[in-house]
Amino acid sequence: MNARRDFLRQTLAGAAAATGAAASAPALARENLKLSPDALGLLFDSTLCVGCKACVAACKSANDLPPDYNTPAHGLWDMPLDTTAKTFNTIKVFQNGKAVNKDQVADGYAFTKKSCLHCVDPSCVSACPVSAMKKDAVTGIVSYDPDACIGCRYCVAACPFEVPKYDYDSPRGAIGKCELCRHRIPEGHFAACAEVCPTGATLYGKVSDLKAEAKRRLTLKAGDTTLYPRGDLSNGPDRSWEGPVAPYVQHVYGETEGGGTQMLYLSAVPFQHLGLPTLGPRSYASKSEGLQHGLYGGLILPIVLFGAMTWAARRNSKHEDEGKGGEQ
Ligand code: SF4
Ligand code: SF4
Ligand code: SF4
Incomplete structure (x- = not known):
């Protein structure tokens, strides 16, 4: 099942790029796209999240989104269970056993944030046949243009994070x-979810700074205290607070996964418990564009042969007709 889903994502992720390249390219895979030095992103530290959902409400407000009544048992509340077209950010909770120990697996629980990870080499951009999904060359932000969109939903199928x-x-x-x-950037604001987060669990900034901060936390000893910045890390976070260090999993999720993402995660429970898929370092887009080039490349020879045969058949038929005409 997973293999079939992977194949679909790889195939879709390269369709648009391959169409343009088919005429000239041999069946070659390409390298992952590289992270821009000025790329912007988020660091979500699950161990700091208290599940208040202020970020969910702030996201709705910042994007002028209506309530999402998609939980039938709680129809009076805006309680989306997942990202939707009306909900760009959700906070979910992993629970196990009695679910009383924060950031632990045994009888534990942990919060996770789901929103676009702004992949370094996004398959949604690669899959989109009309460039409605675009990646900014400087900030790396993956944007969406509703006027260009034709509603084909290739991006929905291609995203490895189901965003x-x-x-x-x-x-x-x-x-x-x-x-x-x-x-909000031209107005001097940054990501609303990071702006309101009371603990700094969601932190905004340049990806290079966020990575350095994440790695700093991984060097700390569990139980020690440290300062946690809040807000915009790259523009002098105006607030910070001192708190204990959790026993982090020694990995920054998003540094390599799927070719890298501009939203990074830290956690004290294995990342798959936070709903994050295990992905290798190659992006779907780089693999799929190679695959698509192969498929298209394989089709070019038969198409050329078919064209040549059609031309030859027409020419012979014309000569025969001319010949018949001469005999009459
Ligand atoms: S990320 Fe911050 S604002 Fe969002 S639920 Fe967690 S603590 Fe609250
Ligand atoms: S940056 Fe945060 S607040 Fe803004 S759209 Fe994304 S999830 Fe919502
Ligand atoms: S997380 Fe999904 S929607 Fe966001 S950039 Fe990556 S592929 Fe595109």
Whole structure:
């Protein structure tokens, strides 16, 4: 099942890019795209999250999104269980056994944030046949253009994190997903989810700074105290607080997964408990574009041969007709 889903994602992720390249490229895979030095992103530290969902409400407000009544048992509440076209950010909880120990697996629980990870080499961008999904060359933000979108939902199928969602209520079809609050940057604001987070569990900034901060935390001893910045790490976080260090899993999720992501995760429970898939370092887009080039490349020879045969048949038929005409 997973292999079939992977194949579908790889195939879709390269369709658009391969179409343009088919005429000239041999069946070659390409390298992963590289992270821009000025790329922006988020660091989500699950051990700091208290599940208050202030970030979920702030995301709704910042993006002017309506309530999402998709939990039938709680129809009066905006309680989305997953990202939707009306909900770009969710906080979920992993629970095990009695679920009383925070950031532990045994009888434990841990919070996780789900929003677009702004992949370094995004398969949604690669899959989109009309470039409605685009990656900014400087900030690396993956944006969505509803005017260009044709509602094909290739991006929905291609995303390895199952983030973008189709709006079935929209008369002309539309996709909803986090755009890292790019519309707030010209107004001097940054990601609303990071701006309101009371603990700094969601931190905004340049990916290079966020990575350095994540790695600093991994060098600390569990139980010691340290300062945790809040807000925008790269522009002098205006607030910080002192707190204990959790027994982190010694890995920054997103540094390599799927070719890297601009949203990074720290956790004290294995990342798969946070709903994050185990991915190798190659991006789907780099693999799929190679695969697609192979498929298209394999088709070029038969198409050329078919064209040549058709031309030869027509020419022979014309000569025969001319010959017949001469005999009459
Ligand atoms: S605002 Fe911060 S602490 Fe509250 S749920 Fe969101 S990430 Fe967690
Ligand atoms: S997480 Fe999904 S929607 Fe976001 S950039 Fe990556 S592939 Fe695209
Ligand atoms: S960056 Fe903006 S759009 Fe993305 S999850 Fe945070 S608040 Fe929502």
